[in-house]
Amino acid sequence: MKKGNPFGTHRVINPEGALPQPAKKLDNTMEIYSNEILIDVQTLNVDSASFTQIKNACNSDENKIADMINEIVNERGKLQNPVTGSGGMLIGTVKEIGPDFPDKSLKVGDKIATLVSLSLTPLKIEEILKVNKSTDQVDIKGQAILFESGLYAVLPEDISEKLALAVLDVAGAPAQVDKLVEKDQTVCIIGGGGKSGILCTYQAKKKAGKDGKVIVIEYSEENAKRLKDMGIADEVIVADATKPVTVYEKINEITNGDLCDVVINNVNVEETEMSSILITKDEGVVYFFSMATSFTRAALGAEGVGKDISMIIGNGYTKGHADLSLQIIRESKQIRELFEKLYI
Amino acid sequence: MKKGNPFGTHRVINPEGALPQPAKKLDNTMEIYSNEILIDVQTLNVDSASFTQIKNACNSDENKIADMINEIVNERGKLQNPVTGSGGMLIGTVKEIGPDFPDKSLKVGDKIATLVSLSLTPLKIEEILKVNKSTDQVDIKGQAILFESGLYAVLPEDISEKLALAVLDVAGAPAQVDKLVEKDQTVCIIGGGGKSGILCTYQAKKKAGKDGKVIVIEYSEENAKRLKDMGIADEVIVADATKPVTVYEKINEITNGDLCDVVINNVNVEETEMSSILITKDEGVVYFFSMATSFTRAALGAEGVGKDISMIIGNGYTKGHADLSLQIIRESKQIRELFEKLYI
Ligand SMILES: NC(=O)c1ccc[n+]([C@@H]2O[C@H](COP(=O)([O-])OP(=O)(O)OC[C@H]3O[C@@H](n4cnc5c(N)ncnc54)[C@H](OP(=O)(O)O)[C@@H]3O)[C@@H](O)[C@H]2O)c1
Ligand SMILES: NC(=O)c1ccc[n+]([C@@H]2O[C@H](COP(=O)([O-])OP(=O)(O)OC[C@H]3O[C@@H](n4cnc5c(N)ncnc54)[C@H](OP(=O)(O)O)[C@@H]3O)[C@@H](O)[C@H]2O)c1
Numbered sequence: 041m042k043k044g045n046p047f048g049t050h051r052v053i054n055p056e057g058a059l060p061q062p063a064k065k066l067d068n069t070m071e072i073y074s075n076e077i078l079i080d081v082q083t084l085n086v087d088s089a090s091f092t093q094i095k096n097a098c099n100s101d102e103n104k105i106a107d108m109i110n111e112i113v114n115e116r117g118k119l120q121n122p123v124t125g126s127g128g129m130l131i132g133t134v135k136e137i138g139p140d141f142p143d144k145s146l147k148v149g150d151k152i153a154t155l156v157s158l159s160l161t162p163l164k165i166e167e168i169l170k171v172n173k174s175t176d177q178v179d180i181k182g183q184a185i186l187f188e189s190g191l192y193a194v195l196p197e198d199i200s201e202k203l204a205l206a207v208l209d210v211a212g213a214p215a216q217v218d219k220l221v222e223k224d225q226t227v228c229i230i231g232g233g234g235k236s237g238i239l240c241t242y243q244a245k246k247k248a249g250k251d252g253k254v255i256v257i258e259y260s261e262e263n264a265k266r267l268k269d270m271g272i273a274d275e276v277i278v279a280d281a282t283k284p285v286t287v288y289e290k291i292n293e294i295t296n297g298d299l300c301d302v303v304i305n306n307v308n309v310e311e312t313e314m315s316s317i318l319i320t321k322d323e324g325v326v327y328f329f330s331m332a333t334s335f336t337r338a339a340l341g342a343e344g345v346g347k348d349i350s351m352i353i354g355n356g357y358t359k360g361h362a363d364l365s366l367q368i369i370r371e372s373k374q375i376r377e378l379f380e381k382l383y384i
Numbered sequence: 385m386k387k388g389n390p391f392g393t394h395r396v397i398n399p400e401g402a403l404p405q406p407a408k409k410l411d412n413t414m415e416i417y418s419n420e421i422l423i424d425v426q427t428l429n430v431d432s433a434s435f436t437q438i439k440n441a442c443n444s445d446e447n448k449i450a451d452m453i454n455e456i457v458n459e460r461g462k463l464q465n466p467v468t469g470s471g472g473m474l475i476g477t478v479k480e481i482g483p484d485f486p487d488k489s490l491k492v493g494d495k496i497a498t499l500v501s502l503s504l505t506p507l508k509i510e511e512i513l514k515v516n517k518s519t520d521q522v523d524i525k526g527q528a529i530l531f532e533s534g535l536y537a538v539l540p541e542d543i544s545e546k547l548a549l550a551v552l553d554v555a556g557a558p559a560q561v562d563k564l565v566e567k568d569q570t571v572c573i574i575g576g577g578g579k580s581g582i583l584c585t586y587q588a589k590k591k592a593g594k595d596g597k598v599i600v601i602e603y604s605e606e607n608a609k610r611l612k613d614m615g616i617a618d619e620v621i622v623a624d625a626t627k628p629v630t631v632y633e634k635i636n637e638i639t640n641g642d643l644c645d646v647v648i649n650n651v652n653v654e655e656t657e658m659s660s661i662l663i664t665k666d667e668g669v670v671y672f673f674s675m676a677t678s679f680t681r682a683a684l685g686a687e688g689v690g691k692d693i694s695m696i697i698g699n700g701y702t703k704g705h706a707d708l709s710l711q712i713i714r715e716s717k718q719i720r721e722l723f724e725k726l727y728i
Binding site: 156 | 403404405533535655680684695697698
């Protein structure tokens, strides 16, 4: 049994020298290298942007969607949407573990969710069993490979699989909040009423403590009310984060001109960098989790208003992120109930 | 005389409610508000990413470059490259100071460099006098406006204007290196042979000390040799930062598998995120100063290889950055001589 590269470059067919994610085609032979694991796949959780694109291209016809997914995987050896570039994640059962795979606690038969994108995961589909258009999930018969550097979580027994999948998708965000926020700080969560936002709000309040202040900026009255009723934030402001001057004025007022130590951006729309920057105090931190963040807008924006702040790119991975996010679901009955309603 | 918004929103024509940097179009009427200053512009120092893009689009033809710069400024009221989003900075002479401008030490006739990007600075070009392809500098006849929150530096008397301009353009980078690098650390400067790269290399070595290790990755043999001769880095590697696997292998070897505590990315080309991520050790830091950085490539890339690292967006501003970068020129005779040769 040969040993592969930890990052999976041994499976890249083209272009040469690329890593699996940017690669055009992967070798999806379902015979493992000594540092890989083989997974019997049960469900693909297709990334929302990718699923929407495929669904639209297929006029919502389930058979056509299945054909298109098969085509992509046949061509690329992985489920990476050629239009959006994105993937998703999967759940399945461990079938074989290479002798050089580093985590010795994992056992054959364990049910896991992969925490690296499908856009870099070698995949072979034997049969598509069911396309679920309302949850973006596709049940299949097939197999996948996880590299030595690949991340996964063993699914917990006390949380339903689909709820776990929904939470694990954004696990990086609350884990970063846990690292960044200190006792008594003022924290603002922009888009705090969404999936990752609620988890961040909960964790920020836990870390900032009763003398800290957690402020949420939320777009819709409806989501804002839902969040207020849950009582996990100190203040909930309804505002449009693409309007920096308005947001700045509201936060300036609510903090008596002090602004925020830490700002977490969890929105799903463009052009919210300046709001995030303006409401951060001198030497404070902005954590951009939103994938709609523009690097240049943030870099030049902060300089443009003379703000000496740190701006962090939302790495989807931090050690312990899966456990921390699932722990929130165990701790907060309110969040669990809401997420069960929304995501199952 | 009317008073404007400190951030310059009163000059935004569209979209409404935006700040000057993300705005599509600024009002570049050269009549000041009471908290602005008017500058007689002498030279534009175009951002390297922007200049490279314009130069390539114009086949290096100086007249075409001049036309393209005129077009951009006519359309946007500011020199913001529509492809890269970036700008640059300028030097000029203070012509008029509004009565409400906060810094009362500034005088009409002072020669200053603006430290906020041209991508948010209202600019009017009367005539382009000279395009200098080797320094990315453009001499013009024209005027510009600085807002109340705008940063600037009065040009020092012991350093020539063009040298100061070249250095101030990238002042944020060595100042951040000064904050991030600690004694005895291993630091890699990607693109360390360029302008910001050399300043970062010098500052990194100063902070890491004699038991620290500063490694430079440089593309051309020529720049690498120049840097080796200067003796400011511990190791200079010739490699293409868009080839992550090669770069990783070289750094892995040179650091005996330890990788780097801090990685500074100073290149001016795309697709170097993965190299930066792969050579950073667990819990290390990547500082992306390069404007060619893609937010999503960095965020998904780190997750894809399971790297628990902090990735920082290169804020062009940090307190004291102008002084720190000019100080390097005063301290290092070698850097001064090289920069005088390259940028004057
Ligand atoms: N960095 C990573 O590794 C990673 C991983 C996964 C996801 N993400 C990104 O994280 C982001 C959030 O994901 P999610 O699943 O939490 O999304 P979500 O549940 O859709 O939440 C987005 C939130 O942003 C709010 N919002 C939208 N426009 C707004 C505006 N103009 N002003 C203020 N709030 C606004 C939404 O409010 P309304 O509902 O009221 O409109 C919603 O509460 C996405 O951009 C996603 O791509 C990043
Ligand atoms: N964040 C901010 O506020 C801010 C402010 C100003 C500038 N910047 C950005 O900072 C970056 C650097 O600016 P600069 O003025 O220092 O540019 P520069 O002098 O042109 O330096 C760029 C360096 O990158 C090297 N390079 C290019 N391609 C490479 C590759 N494939 N592999 C390895 N090295 C490579 C170049 O080497 P060769 O010469 O050998 O090709 C050169 O040494 C630019 O992207 C600029 O936009 C950011």
